[in-house]
Amino acid sequence: xxxxxxxxxxxxxxxxxxxxxxxxxxxxxxxxxxxxxxxxxxxxxxxxxxxxxxxxxxxxxxxxxxxxxxxxxxxxxxxxxxxxxxxxxxxxxxxxxxxxxxxxxxxxxxxxxxxxxxxxxxxxxxxxxxxxxxxxxxxxxxxxxxxxxxxxxxxxxxxxxxxxxxxxxxxxxxxxxxxxxxxxxxxxxxxxxxxxxxxxxxxxxxxxxxxxxxxxxxxxxxxxxxxxxxxxxxxxxxxxxxxxxxxxxxxxxxxxxxxxxxxxxxxxxxxxxxxxxxxxxxxxxxxxxxxxxxxxxxxxxxxxxxxxxxxxxxxxxxxxxxxxxxxxxxxxxxxxxxxxxxxxxxxxxxxxxxxxxxxxxxxxxxxxxxxxxxxxxxxxxxxxxxxxxxxxx
Ligand code: CMC
Numbered sequence: 001x002x003x004x005x006x007x008x009x010x011x012x013x014x015x016x017x018x019x020x021x022x023x024x025x026x027x028x029x030x031x032x033x034x035x036x037x038x039x040x041x042x043x044x045x046x047x048x049x050x051x052x053x054x055x056x057x058x059x060x061x062x063x064x065x066x067x068x069x070x071x072x073x074x075x076x077x078x079x080x081x082x083x084x085x086x087x088x089x090x091x092x093x094x095x096x097x098x099x100x101x102x103x104x105x106x107x108x109x110x111x112x113x114x115x116x117x118x119x120x121x122x123x124x125x126x127x128x129x130x131x132x133x134x135x136x137x138x139x140x141x142x143x144x145x146x147x148x149x150x151x152x153x154x155x156x157x158x159x160x161x162x163x164x165x166x167x168x169x170x171x172x173x174x175x176x177x178x179x180x181x182x183x184x185x186x187x188x189x190x191x192x193x194x195x196x197x198x199x200x201x202x203x204x205x206x207x208x209x210x211x212x213x214x215x216x217x218x219x220x221x222x223x224x225x226x227x228x229x230x231x232x233x234x235x236x237x238x239x240x241x242x243x244x245x246x247x248x249x250x251x252x253x254x255x256x257x258x259x260x261x262x263x264x265x266x267x268x269x270x271x272x273x274x275x276x277x278x279x280x281x282x283x284x285x286x287x288x289x290x291x292x293x294x295x296x297x298x299x300x301x302x303x304x305x306x307x308x309x310x311x312x313x314x315x316x317x318x319x320x321x322x323x324x325x326x327x328x329x330x331x332x333x334x335x336x337x338x339x340x341x342x343x344x345x346x347x348x349x350x351x352x353x354x355x356x357x358x359x360x361x362x363x364x365x366x367x368x369x370x371x372x373x374x375x376x377x378x379x380x381x382x383x384x385x386x387x388x389x390x391x392x393x
Contacts, residue, residue: 006363011262015358016197020053020346021186025263030270032186033057041273046181047071047128047156050342053186054124054349067125068156074129075150075159077101078108082137082147090142094135094334095218099211101134102127106207114203114352123206124345131210131341132156135334136163157181160338165326172284173325176277180321183270184314184336186343188263192217196344198358200351213344214337220257223340226315226332229258230323233290233297242296246304258316259301265309274317281324288320 007013022031030037033052040049051059051067059067081104088097109126113119137147140163148163157178161169169177189197196213200206217223236245249256261268282288298312322332 009262015189015194016351018189018347018350019056020343020350021188023188023263025261025265028264028266028269028272030187037183037269038273040182041179044182045156046178046185046339046342049182049185050128050345053342053346070121070125071129071156072150072152074126075133077130077133077137077147080108081105081134082141085134085138085141088138088142090144092142093218094138094142094331095214095224095337097138098131098134098334098337099214099218101138102131102207102214103211104207105130106205106211109207110205112203112205120206120349120352124349127206127210127341127345132160132338133163135331135338136160139164139328139331140166161325164331169325170284172280176281176321177325179277180274180318180335181339183273184318184339186340186346187314189347191219191222192340193343193347197347197351200348201355201357203352203355206345206348209348210341210344213340217337217340218333221255223315223333223336225257225313226319226322226336227329229294229315230290230319230329230332232257233293233319236293236297239292239296242293242300246297246300250304256297256301256305256310258319259305259312260310261313264311264313267311268313268316270314271312271316274314274321275312278317278320278324281321285324288324290323291320294320 020033022034023029032040032049033056035052040052044052047068048059048064051064081101084104085097085101088100105126109123111119133147133150140147148166150159151162151168154162154168155174155178158169158174161174161177187193192213195216196209199209199212220228236242246256278288278291282291294317298316301310301312318336319329319332322335323329327335
């Protein structure tokens with residue numbers, strides 16, 4: 001095969017076949033295993049949706065009860081993981097802490113029996129169960145407090161908010177948080193999922209697969225955008241400043257955070273649901289000052305960039321929901337990871353079922369047949385002032 005056209009970012013190039021989720025970016029449709037996201041948001045919950053994604057079908061009542069029970073049982077962290085977290089700097093980003101903890105799980109459960117269904121099941125359960133505990137524990141520890149142990153009486157989402165805020169959450173708040181997890185659980189072959197698949201294709205352990213995906217999700221062009229949206233709304237400061245802020249960004253060719261998507265050319269269906277969830281929360285707990293700025297920005301961006309298919313993506317309204325739930329801004333992306341672990345694990349399983357190691361090709365643009373120059377005759381290719389500044393840093 002001599003297929004040589006290079007597409008930056010692999011845009012439009014199929015890198016796999018998958019039956020996990022489906023996106024129609026022109027019509028704004030997202031389905032998990034064929035079921036529309038609106039329907040799942042309304043009728044399912046995060047653990048049932050995770051089961052659907054990972055095992056390919058909706059569970060029966062007993063299957064779901066067993067799955068929930070196993071996850072409840074495995075929520076606690078080994079004390080050595082907690083001790084390791086105590087050594088992390090408080091100023092470190094929680095995504096870095098999460099990536100380190102996810103990878104560290106592999107030290108405790110290192111048997112790589114990838115052809116054993118019991119091993120696969122245990123890894124799925126442990127990762128889904130422990131990741132929220134890690135996120136909440138890091139939050140409390142960096143404030144100098146002991147982590148709160150998971151509460152067996154609370155379901156998955158209520159338990160996370162309980163471990164994070166040290167009190168039982170309001171019922172509506174816990175329900176809305178659970179819907180947010182469902183919305184973020186899976187989204188075809190995005191950057192972090194691709195990175196999970198590449199790692200999985202080497203037949204390494206599932207903890208390394210998730211750790212590599214967490215690292216990829218952390219970037220501001222991917223999961224990190226939800227955090228940047230709040231920083232941007234903060235910077236804008238008032239509805240009156242929206243248009244001048246936008247003009248300035250467009251002039252500088254800066255990206256407006258929470259807008260645009262490689263696949264969606266209309267408003268992301270998840271953004272529509274998240275906006276509605278934000279409004280439900282505002283009705284019960286009071287309006288967020290940034291909401292009016294966000295709505296005005298959406299109108300202004302639509303006027304200026306709608307013709308390019310630039311509309312709010314999933315990250316635009318999620319931050320406003322999380323703020324109202326009392327989640328600190330730098331935990332928005334870890335919360336995204338709590339949800340997306342379901343999708344990563346589904347792709348891990350799918351990859352294992354028909355594995356071939358990823359090994360794409362490249363188009364070489366460097367020099368050929370260069371001579372080896374003895375060290376005394378070389379001239380530096382680096383700017384010395386730049387290097388001195390780097391060393392001083
Ligand atoms: N603000 C202003 N212009 C934009 C934006 C934006 N947010 N996004 C795309 N464009 C313009 C871009 O300038 C380019 O214009 P032109 O053709 O005139 O040069 C055109 O739209 C295509 O942009 P691109 O960067 O080539 O598109 P991409 O498919 O490579 O990037 C994206 C997609 C999501 C990385 C990008 O839209 C972006 O950086 N958005 C802001 C960050 C963000 O919100 N990320 C979250 C993505 S959704 C959830 C997730 O993946 O985690």
